[in-house]
Amino acid sequence: MSFSSSLLEQAVNEFAKLPGIGKKTALRLVLHLIKQPAEETQFFADTLARMRKEIKFCTKCCNVSDTEVCNICSNISRKKQIVCVVENIRDVIAIESTQQFNGLYHVLGGVISPLDGVGPDQLTIEALLHRIKEDEVEELIFALNPNIQGDTTLFYISKKLKEHPIKITTIARGIAFGGELEYADELTLARSLQNRQPVASYVSMK
Amino acid sequence: MSFSSSLLEQAVNEFAKLPGIGKKTALRLVLHLIKQPAEETQFFADTLARMRKEIKFCTKCCNVSDTEVCNICSNISRKKQIVCVVENIRDVIAIESTQQFNGLYHVLGGVISPLDGVGPDQLTIEALLHRIKEDEVEELIFALNPNIQGDTTLFYISKKLKEHPIKITTIARGIAFGGELEYADELTLARSLQNRQPVASYVSMK
Numbered sequence: 001m002s003f004s005s006s007l008l009e010q011a012v013n014e015f016a017k018l019p020g021i022g023k024k025t026a027l028r029l030v031l032h033l034i035k036q037p038a039e040e041t042q043f044f045a046d047t048l049a050r051m052r053k054e055i056k057f058c059t060k061c062c063n064v065s066d067t068e069v070c071n072i073c074s075n076i077s078r079k080k081q082i083v084c085v086v087e088n089i090r091d092v093i094a095i096e097s098t099q100q101f102n103g104l105y106h107v108l109g110g111v112i113s114p115l116d117g118v119g120p121d122q123l124t125i126e127a128l129l130h131r132i133k134e135d136e137v138e139e140l141i142f143a144l145n146p147n148i149q150g151d152t153t154l155f156y157i158s159k160k161l162k163e164h165p166i167k168i169t170t171i172a173r174g175i176a177f178g179g180e181l182e183y184a185d186e187l188t189l190a191r192s193l194q195n196r197q198p199v200a201s202y203v204s205m206k
Numbered sequence: 207m208s209f210s211s212s213l214l215e216q217a218v219n220e221f222a223k224l225p226g227i228g229k230k231t232a233l234r235l236v237l238h239l240i241k242q243p244a245e246e247t248q249f250f251a252d253t254l255a256r257m258r259k260e261i262k263f264c265t266k267c268c269n270v271s272d273t274e275v276c277n278i279c280s281n282i283s284r285k286k287q288i289v290c291v292v293e294n295i296r297d298v299i300a301i302e303s304t305q306q307f308n309g310l311y312h313v314l315g316g317v318i319s320p321l322d323g324v325g326p327d328q329l330t331i332e333a334l335l336h337r338i339k340e341d342e343v344e345e346l347i348f349a350l351n352p353n354i355q356g357d358t359t360l361f362y363i364s365k366k367l368k369e370h371p372i373k374i375t376t377i378a379r380g381i382a383f384g385g386e387l388e389y390a391d392e393l394t395l396a397r398s399l400q401n402r403q404p405v406a407s408y409v410s411m412k
Contacts, residue, residue: 002302004278005270011257014250018235029224031295033258034270041258044220045251051217052239052247064211064240072210089237096208 001027008034060131062107062124064089072096072104079103081138085128085157087111087150091143103141106131111149112156120156129160142170146188207233266337268313268330270295278302278310285309287344291334291363293317293356297349309347312337317355318362326362335366348376352394 001023003009008030015026033041057063058070065071072078072092082103086092092105108123131137140161144150158168174192175184184192207229209215214236221232239247263269264276271277278284278298288309292298298311314329337343346367350356364374380398381390390398 001299003299004264004276004302005261005272007257007261007272008270010253014253017246017250019238020231020234025226027296027299028226030257032225033254034261038258040223042255044223045255047216047220048239049248049251051213051236052244055211055213055240058210064214066211066213070210090233093207093209093233096210 061105062109062127063092063105077102080135082141083128083131083137083139084141084143086143087145095143103139108153111144111153113149113152123153125157125160128157132161132164132166137166139167139169142168144170146173267311268315268333269298269311283308286341288347289334289338289343289345290347290349292349293351301349309345314359317350317359319355319358329359331363331366334363338367338370338372343372345373345375348374350376352379 001012003012011030011033012023012026015021015029016023018026021029033044054066056065056068058065058073059068060073061070063070063072067074079102083106084095084101084103085106085108086095087108087110089107092107095101095105106124106128108125108128110118110123112118112120112123132140140157142150142154142157144153154170161168172195173188174195175181175188181189207218209218217236217239218229218232221227221235222229227235239250260272262271262274264271264279265274266279267276269276269278273280285308289312290301290307290309291312291314292301293314293316295313298313301307301311312330312334314331314334316324316329318324318326318329338346346363348360348363350359360376367374378401379394380401381387381394387395
């Protein structure tokens with residue numbers, strides 16, 4: 001691309017550094033900003049800079065937070081005995097959106113994946129183990145993505161807790177609501193057969 | 207979406223104001239920034255704010271520019287007698303990328319579209335007419351999108367210049383290179399039949 005303005009070019013290049021934003025999209029975004037009042041771009045820039053400078057990670061659950069301890073961990077109406085282990089912040093937001101979970105979270109910051117060079121030490125597993133002993137956690141719910149890396153992480157942490165009296169569960173895996181049997185892969189279908197539920201409990205959930 | 211951090215939420219909302227960026231994409235972009243060093247976000251924010259504050263529109267061609275007169279208009283090696291009329295800045299960048307045009311541009315800032323409330327007065331048509339008389343322009347090449355609005359604008363401006371001795375052309379419309387006849391719409395196909403070219407001139411271009 002050939003620009004008549006180096007200011008424009010720099011702004012486009014900065015936008016194009018973001019994941020999933022190519023040069024053409026970046027140009028569209030910058031031209032949109034140019035069309036809007038100057039104060040809006042200033043506010044956009046200030047909001048981003050302030051967010052990056054002031055955002056913290058909760059010292060308990062490692063979720064992003066405005067304060068030392070996030071508002072989920074410091075909420076006294078939530079059950080501190082149940083901790084849901086997730087891979088990243090996006091998973092916390094997804095589960096919170098269901099409004100079905102009233103415990104706390106623990107954000108691992110990734111999953112064990114030797115091929116990507118991610119071992120247990122890069123994750124917040126030590127903090128989780130420390131927290132379980134400290135805070136008298138009774139149940140650990142794993143809500144990791146259903147793949148090899150998720151399962152490896154699940155097995156690694158549960159092995160570490162073998163000696164510890166704690167209930168360990170994982171979210172149900174099976175055919176998604178609205179999904180169709182014929183398009184489900186074999187592994188999902190096989191697992192959902194193995195983990196079949198009595199109809200009585202299914203009906204009671206409705 | 208339910209956020210544990212209002213700093214995060216504000217940044218996501220700001221990103222989601224951009225065209226084509228939804229909340230989920232905005233969240234992905236903000237979480238990407240959080241993972242990068244803080245200086246990078248600061249630089250991103252500074253670049254955007256500076257661009258918006260300092261960018262100018264060329265007083266001759268209305269293209270974006272760092273200076274009063276853009277570097278295309280002030281380039282002495284370009285032919286000032288040929289002016290290519292385009293709808294917006296993106297079209298200038300597209301034509302410049304072909305490296306086939308050595309004249310100047312004129313950015314209309316849109317096309318006449320009564321349905322969208324855009325009349326001739328909202329465009330830079332007066333500046334164009336003034337410029338044609340002032341700078342002794344010999345040829346005006348219209349490179350507008352081939353639709354009703356583009357054609358209306360083309361006819362409006364050419365009518366205004368009826369009395370003026372100037373060559374007015376428009377970029378060729380026809381089947382795109384690599385396109386297939388059977389998928390072309392009737393109007394394009396009909397026009398490309400009407401505007402058929404002698405094979406001799408086609409071969410000489412190869």
